[in-house]
Amino acid sequence: MLVARSVALFAVAALFEIGGAWLVWQGVREHKGWVWIGAGVVALGLYGFVATLQPDADFxxxxxxxxxxxxxxxxxxxMVADGYRPDRFDVIGALVCLAGMALIMYAPRGR
Structure with missing residues (x-):
């Protein structure tokens, strides 16, 4: 149950952080304005809060x-928001990163 909760919190954190950064990007680079930038800043702040809810205590x-x-x-x-198409190296790199995440976060430890 703790792993499922942790994975869900990581997913929510990613929505806030990546979404917030994307909103700021849109506000600045695509000239959509301060409302988009402000929404992005709020989302980035929520990401910081969600990260604190992880069951592991090690920052x-x-x-x-x-x-x-x-x-x-x-x-x-x-891919979803901008139509980006990753190549095989993007996909392999992302899989390596996810394997690293699983090892760091969920490997059995003798505590």
Whole structure:
């Protein structure tokens, strides 16, 4: 149950962080304005809050593991929101990052 909760929290965090960054990008690079930028800043703040809800208490481990989610999630977001088509190296790299995330976060430890 803790793994399922952790994975769900990573997914929510990714939506807020990647979505927030995308909103800021749209506001600045696509000239959509301050409302988009402001919404992005709020979403990025919510990402920071959601990250604190992880059941593991080690900040470094949570953020390191989340990096794998961020990489894969960013590629997925680009596909859905911007029509980006990853090549095989993007996909392989994302899979390596997800494997690293699983190892960092869920490997059995003798604590």
């Amino acid at each position: 470094g481990r949570i953020l390191a593991a989340y990096g794998g989610i961020f990489v894969a999630g960013s590629l997925a977001w680009g």
